[in-house]
Structure formats: C-alpha cells, structure tokens
Amino acid sequence: MTEVAVVRNKQVILKDHVDGYPKESDLVVNSDATIRLELPKNEAGLILTKNLYLSCDPYMRSRMRSKMEGSYTSSFIPGAPISGYGVAKVLDSTHPDFKKGDLISGLINWEEYSMITNPQLLIKIQHTDIPLSYYTGILGMAGMTAYAGFYEVCSPKKGDTVFVSAASGAVGQLVGQFAKLYGCYVVGSAGSKDKVDLLTNKFGFDAAFNYKDVQDLNATLKSYFPDGIDIYFDNVGGKMLDEVLRNMRIHGCIAVCGMISQYNLEQHQGIENLIFIILKRVRMEGFLVLDYYHLYPKFLDTILPLIREGKITYVEDTVEGLENAPAALIGLFSGKNVGKQVVAIAHE
CATH class of the missing domain: 3.40.50.720 (NAD(P)-binding Rossmann-like Domain)
Known part of the structure; x- marks a missing residue:
C-alpha cells in the first residue's frame, strides 16, 4: 500500500482584528502547518486543491474588522487562514461535479493546499487558452x-x-x-x-x-x-x-x-x-x-472574444510566493499595485 504524503501547508493567518490602517504585521505567514494529500473516501462532497493564484481585493479590508454594520461578508477569524478569490487545481475529490485534474476558481483559503467542504461555490474552468491568473480578475x-x-x-x-x-x-x-x-x-x-x-x-x-x-x-x-x-x-x-x-x-x-x-x-x-x-x-x-453572477455565462460570451481578438487589454501586478502575499494585500490600500494585484503560489 502506498503511503499518503503529509506535506507542509504554508498559510497566511490574521493575527487579530484590525481597526484603522492595516499593516503587514497584522498578517502572519505560518510555515508549520501540514496537510494530508488524500480525502476520506467515506465522506462525500469534498475536494482537495493545490492552490495556484490568489486575488487581492479591496473588499477584504472589511473582513479584517471584527464587525462592520451592514457588511455582506463575514469577518476573518483571528488565528485562522484568511480567504479570498483564487484559482486552484483539484488533487482529489469525493464530489460528483469535480474530478482530479480539474481547474477551478472561487473562494479558497490563503494557503498552499485546501480541503474545500463547500464546492458548490466554485466554478470549473473550461477555457484554458486564457492565462489561468485571469480567473482572479478579468474572468473572475x-x-x-x-x-x-x-x-x-x-x-x-x-x-x-x-x-x-x-x-x-x-x-x-x-x-x-x-x-x-x-x-x-x-x-x-x-x-x-x-x-x-x-x-x-x-x-x-x-x-x-x-x-x-x-x-x-x-x-x-x-x-x-x-x-x-x-x-x-x-x-x-x-x-x-x-x-x-x-x-x-x-x-x-x-x-x-x-x-x-x-x-x-x-x-x-x-x-x-x-x-x-x-x-x-x-x-x-x-x-x-x-447579485449578478447569474449573468456569468453571458459575461464570458462577451469577454472571451474581446480577449482573444486583442480588443481588450488587462494588466496584472503579480508577486511570487505566499510569503509575499501580506505585503501585496496591504499595498492595495496605498495604491502600490499597478493593475490587478495577484499572488502566484504555484504554476499549473
């Protein structure tokens, strides 16, 4: 029997809720976490992913607060990995809609690998002739x-x-x-x-x-x-x-x-x-x-030809490595990024 690998799973953790201007030190890179690269086969509806790209978005600032009146998103939990939109590859799945090797986009934790228990919030990537990182931005x-x-x-x-x-x-x-x-x-x-x-x-x-x-x-x-x-x-x-x-x-x-x-x-x-x-x-x-995600198929029908024909241009500001993710996210709030801020964790 082949032994299943247990690997390091680097994560970005919120130290504590933040009032005022956030700092890089409010986010901690944890290099000691581990994960088993296999799902329990008796539990349906799970997928295991290798995370490839993360999206840095301004709305994430509100999730760093303990509470914001009227907020449409939940706060990050201190001591746990933060989450956001990203692109990942499926390594293992007990969900009928996803299989090993699929590429997906949607909400994922800021870590190298994730076990996702709510895959219905994910979109399976069908068009791979477009750069995968685009699914954090122009196609996301x-x-x-x-x-x-x-x-x-x-x-x-x-x-x-x-x-x-x-x-x-x-x-x-x-x-x-x-x-x-x-x-x-x-x-x-x-x-x-x-x-x-x-x-x-x-x-x-x-x-x-x-x-x-x-x-x-x-x-x-x-x-x-x-x-x-x-x-x-x-x-x-x-x-x-x-x-x-x-x-x-x-x-x-x-x-x-x-x-x-x-x-x-x-x-x-x-x-x-x-x-x-x-x-x-x-x-x-x-x-x-x-409120508009029901229009996503119509949106793809509009945007994909524009990208392929060079009628629309998209600029990304990409940093490499999860260890550089805190600086990339915090930099949004002082305008350090030029274009869409992306964190590349790994490449497909």
Missing part, C-alpha cells in the same frame, strides 16, 4: 463587477461621457475599456504619473489625471467634462464623489462600486453635495457583484 470577480456595473447598473448610451475613479485598478481598467468599446468619451483618475500614462497609452482612455496633483478637483472635472458627466463609476467615494456630484449631467448615473478612500477610516467622511442628486435628477446606485 473584477471582470464580472466591471461588466455588471457598467452594462447593468449604468445602462450606457453611445456618446455618454464617463468618468472612472481608481481607473487603473482591476475593475476600473475594464470599465474604461468597456465604455470606449461602447462609443463613450472616457476619463479616468489614478494616483501616479505611471498609472495615468497606462490609462491613456494602454487602455485607450480619452484622458486621465493624477488626483494627487490636483489642487481644485471641481475645476479639473469641469475642464474634462465642460458639459457634465453622464456616468460616474465610483471606486473611491469621499472627496472625489462629493465633487463629481456637482459635475453630473441631468439624469446622469452614479454606480457606487467601492469606497477605498474610506475603508481604513474610523469615521467615514460626510458628503456635502447630495443636493445635486435632486437638482440634476441623478440616479445613484450601490451594487454588489454577488
């Missing part, structure tokens, strides 16, 4: 978020003026390209010259600006949108949202996707210009991608 949650937010929430029209904040990030870069393909005028904001150059030179935005260099945000928006903004895809909230409200066109739409400027604040910033929602009859809608 980020892509679905951009697709649902722009097409379903914003209901765009050809010729609309579109503004995207945090536009070089995983979602923003796609929203801008969707809007350009739709025939819109698109401007993005980002936090460095390199990111601004990326928006105009690689992603095809009509214009972009570094919000950190702007003294008068209202005047800057007016210079790019003299007749106002039809669609604002909001990823940052705070001061940016406040000034955009003054510059919306009548019957414009604001899709509220994220508020990364607020995630680490103990007291969220107030919005002073809400009166313009009334004066300009603006439709402002928050949304969660979770």
